[in-house]
Amino acid sequence: MKDQNNDDYFEKQSPSTLRSIGGLLTFSTILPLNVYTTIDEMAKLTWFWPVLNGLIGLIATIIAFILTRFLHFEPLLVATIIYGFLLIINGYNHFDGLMDFGDGVMVHGPPEKKLSIMKDPMTGVGGIATGFIVGTITIAAFSSLINYAYAVSFNILLLIIVAEISAKIGLTTCCISSQASEDGIGKYFIKYMNLKNYVIGLIICFIISVALSLGPGIHIGLLGIIGGAFGGALTALLAKKHLKIANGDVLGTSNELGRLFSLLAMLVFISMNFSTLI
Template identity: 50%
Template sequence: MEDDYFKDEKFSPFKSILGLVTFSTILPINVFTSIEYMTKMTWFWPIIHFFIGALAAGVAFICQDFLHFNPLLVAVITYAFLMLITGFNHIDGVMDMADGVMVHGDAKKKISVMKDSMVGAGGIMAAILIALITIAGICNVLDYRFINGIIICEMVAKTSLLTTALTSKPIDGIGSYFIRSTNIVNYAVSTIIVAVLCFLLGNIVGIFGLIGAMFAGAVVSLIAKKNFGVANGDVLGTSNEIGRAVALLFMIIMLFY
């Protein structure tokens, strides 16, 4: 059922993209559209985060080459920037999903815990570990002077999310709109565009970053199926954060070899 507030609205891809930017960042775009129309452009999300990643890479460049901070401090600031500009949009999903996975019981109980507003030790530790791995990964790609890795990991984090959306069964909630709007055709188009950008930014290293993100998205989807049977916004958010971290790990391995 469409939002009544937008019942007279006509679909505009450009407006829906700006709505997606408004939804997923703190950038002062302030363009609003119905959830149905906005999620029609879910496949375009990685391209939006190509530009978010470019902003983060700019922050890293200034900190590293002009302020001469050490790589660890640059990585922390860069990660903090990514979290801030996206309004910490997905990190709560990591905590919620981790709590649901860790609790003993059937799928119904696990979903109930995942949806609970309280955060347990499992959720807190999951968020900390993913943050630490991501920061260490950014630090490592900076050691290789591969600043484009920051752009790539942020862009393919959304490909990880799309991979989970494509392979998951939705449950009621905002996340269901993103899952239902993702199909094999728009997923393929999105992934091909991202693959081209990854290759231009990092050659085979960039492609491996994309492969890592897709692998992460598939794994998160399997974990969600095993524990919940379905996926929601928390699962998608978790896929985004894990996808970013795993993409960095895959690129670091290729940079070494």
């Protein structure tokens, strides 16, 4: 997640919850909302980010439904289109952070050296390999999910929403588990995350995920959220080991790993209970 220090972007506006929500969506996606507010006002709603990301998941689910139900595309093709859509609508910010993080953790040396490598605009082998590994496994996971949708029920496509909610659960989990860097935008999201808001956001996401997975089984949605939290916690652990602190690139990584582990957790449950789901 590259730092954006353009003060015009964060032009002071009359603060309100709706403006903060619009500002957060404008900041984190390429949706043409053009709602601008201060970084502080946006960051105060970091705990609500997973719920907002469910809207992105909903759009992805609609696309997947059209491609599978009406056009009968092959699962791998649908999965690639869906993953590409998710990367594009997020402006590649999180994926860019993942690649920068991959470069940093693969370098030998002190945290200062690793952080300087992450800020380098050039992407190295570590970043490319990390992006390739996470990207291909994520596409394969989406493909498996869509295969199950064909075999069992198209209701399984709703788990795409759960995975996107869980991606941001990964981010908020990383925020609550990390020490912020002294510079960059990422520090604001970490600063405004606290345990109370984290738990509130987690409970809301649990409820939404259970509702979305009523057809395939409520345990699937719960496991999806837990998988997302695991991805965020794992990212925070790696960041503490290699960098001591967390910045925007670390938070972007937690988003991508949160989605990946959410999908894997749900797929494990589906595969183990496939005979009962048919």
